[in-house]
Amino acid sequence: ASEAEEHDVVVIGGGPGGYVAAIKAAQEGLKTACVEKRGALGGTCLNVGCIPSKSLLNNSHIYHQILHDVKNLGDVKLNLTQMMKAKEQSVSGLTKGIEYLFKKNGVDYVKGTGTITGEHEIKVNPLEDGDPQILRAKNIIIATGSEATPFPGLEIDETRIVTSTGAIALTKVPEKMVVIGGGIIGLEMGSVWSRLGSEVTVVEYLGAIGGPGMDAEMAKTMQRILQKQGMKFKLNTKVMGGDVESDNIKINVESAKGGKSETIDADVVLVAIGRRPYTAGLGLENVGIEVDERGRIVIDQEYRTKIPHIRVIGDVTFGAMLAHKAEEEGIAAVEYIKKGYGHVNYGAIPSVMYTHPEAAWVGQTEQEVKATGKAYNIGSFPFSANSRAKTNLDTEGMVKFITDKETDRILGIHIIGPNAGEMIAEGVLAMEYGASSEDIGRTSHAHPTLSEAFKEAAMAAFSKPIHS
Numbered sequence: 001a002s003e004a005e006e007h008d009v010v011v012i013g014g015g016p017g018g019y020v021a022a023i024k025a026a027q028e029g030l031k032t033a034c035v036e037k038r039g040a041l042g043g044t045c046l047n048v049g050c051i052p053s054k055s056l057l058n059n060s061h062i063y064h065q066i067l068h069d070v071k072n073l074g075d076v077k078l079n080l081t082q083m084m085k086a087k088e089q090s091v092s093g094l095t096k097g098i099e100y101l102f103k104k105n106g107v108d109y110v111k112g113t114g115t116i117t118g119e120h121e122i123k124v125n126p127l128e129d130g131d132p133q134i135l136r137a138k139n140i141i142i143a144t145g146s147e148a149t150p151f152p153g154l155e156i157d158e159t160r161i162v163t164s165t166g167a168i169a170l171t172k173v174p175e176k177m178v179v180i181g182g183g184i185i186g187l188e189m190g191s192v193w194s195r196l197g198s199e200v201t202v203v204e205y206l207g208a209i210g211g212p213g214m215d216a217e218m219a220k221t222m223q224r225i226l227q228k229q230g231m232k233f234k235l236n237t238k239v240m241g242g243d244v245e246s247d248n249i250k251i252n253v254e255s256a257k258g259g260k261s262e263t264i265d266a267d268v269v270l271v272a273i274g275r276r277p278y279t280a281g282l283g284l285e286n287v288g289i290e291v292d293e294r295g296r297i298v299i300d301q302e303y304r305t306k307i308p309h310i311r312v313i314g315d316v317t318f319g320a321m322l323a324h325k326a327e328e329e330g331i332a333a334v335e336y337i338k339k340g341y342g343h344v345n346y347g348a349i350p351s352v353m354y355t356h357p358e359a360a361w362v363g364q365t366e367q368e369v370k371a372t373g374k375a376y377n378i379g380s381f382p383f384s385a386n387s388r389a390k391t392n393l394d395t396e397g398m399v400k401f402i403t404d405k406e407t408d409r410i411l412g413i414h415i416i417g418p419n420a421g422e423m424i425a426e427g428v429l430a431m432e433y434g435a436s437s438e439d440i441g442r443t444s445h446a447h448p449t450l451s452e453a454f455k456e457a458a459m460a461a462f463s464k465p466i467h468s
């Protein structure tokens, strides 16, 4: 090994958690290195997650919209190769952008696999042949992310039995696709291939789609909308296994309550039953850092493991597996190191599902509020009564506010609708400031915009909306 290099902070993992932490640390004047083994920065999100999936969602939506909704505008023909090229362009532009930001801020980008070999020592095995490099660090931030949870008995080959990584890179539109798991990945990637012509069947173990955290009323509404678009759903259904034949895959399913079983044919199967923390090769055992029963690295409220100068952020530890959550934690962890305090408001982290229409939410679901026993108000407003949505011929969905009946403080906001992912930002800000629905209902929103539906749902929570 070459001679050890001393840093104030070494970040292991260059995803949204890790690269943001590294840039922030360098901005704070700390000598910082970021170790990444993928050969590109940006982690799961930029390389095989958020960004490529949104590129495909956007382009497949445009294709589908022209094909089905506005036929009279002209013919359209799918060029899948071009669609994939556009995706690759977005990914490479953004990952190179982070490399530029590293240079600009003076972060050392160390390419290789990092293993913790001592409380202050990381050994980096380079991507290509060569000697390992030893880094010494006053502080270590682990941000190694997550990987797809495999389905026992179905071996992933990323061409026919795929995770999201294979599903963003198929070379032809499958005739029939079975999606195991009706969570966010299943619905986003299922939407992409359904729009491009696949017959998509989503098999979900629970009685509702959307994964953990979606408001029950919203999940039902979303299912109805996606069904109208052609997706099929088998809820309360267990996948028992599959037979992979040379030209067909047979997926055997059974009612979750037992009994009725059937076989569904597919040429591609997407396994989307959740993600799990990724710590392989990290060397946690070398320093005795613990993981819980789900593989998440155990930390305290300041992101510290039991070795206080080793902190953990993002998908590899507790909380929602979201890029922006990892980023907030990256900044907070560095602030703890530099200043001794940091903060993330876990009650105001938005979730967005980028189907069409999008689903977005922040705060508590109605079922969660109900379970607390607190008296609450609901204010909702449909996009079918919003002038801009009507003008755009895009009227599916609604905005729903849940407020404290006594104080009118907002407890949760749930949106299904065009651009819901942008609109939720106003709700997140409102919750950060502890706003009431009246605060929003009395705030002027431009006309004609979709955001007027947001305002009117707020009005519905404390008074009455005007337009419905």
Ligand code: FAD
Pocket (backbone or CB within 6 Å): 012, 013, 014, 015, 016, 017, 018, 019, 035, 036, 037, 038, 042, 043, 044, 045, 046, 048, 049, 050, 051, 053, 112, 113, 114, 115, 143, 144, 145, 146, 164, 165, 185, 278, 280, 281, 282, 313, 314, 315, 316, 321, 322, 323, 324, 325, 326, 354
């Ligand atoms: P990651 O992004 O997983 O990054 C960890 C990095 O660490 C990886 O690049 C890995 O190579 C590297 N690494 C691991 N071990 C080592 C080691 N020992 N040495 C060196 N490097 C190592 N979230 C959203 O908020 N919005 C979305 O729209 C969204 N879409 C998604 C779509 C898909 C298909 C998927 C799979 C995920 C999506 N997510 C989305 C989730 C998001 O990608 C993750 O929450 C986010 O990437 C987590 O960031 P992270 O920094 O914790 O980990």
Ligand code: NAI
Pocket (backbone or CB within 6 Å): 180, 181, 182, 183, 184, 185, 186, 188, 203, 204, 205, 206, 209, 210, 211, 212, 237, 238, 239, 272, 273, 274, 275, 320, 321, 322, 351, 352, 353, 354
């Ligand atoms: P998920 O947790 O969202 O959904 C998994 C679904 O699979 C759940 O509905 C679950 O009940 C179901 N399931 C589990 N085991 C099953 C089984 N054996 N048979 C049938 N169904 C089963 O996980 P998903 O969709 O894999 O995504 C992983 C994570 O990635 C998400 O939780 C999210 O944090 C992140 N992500 C975020 C996106 C976004 O923000 N837009 C997009 C894609 C992923």
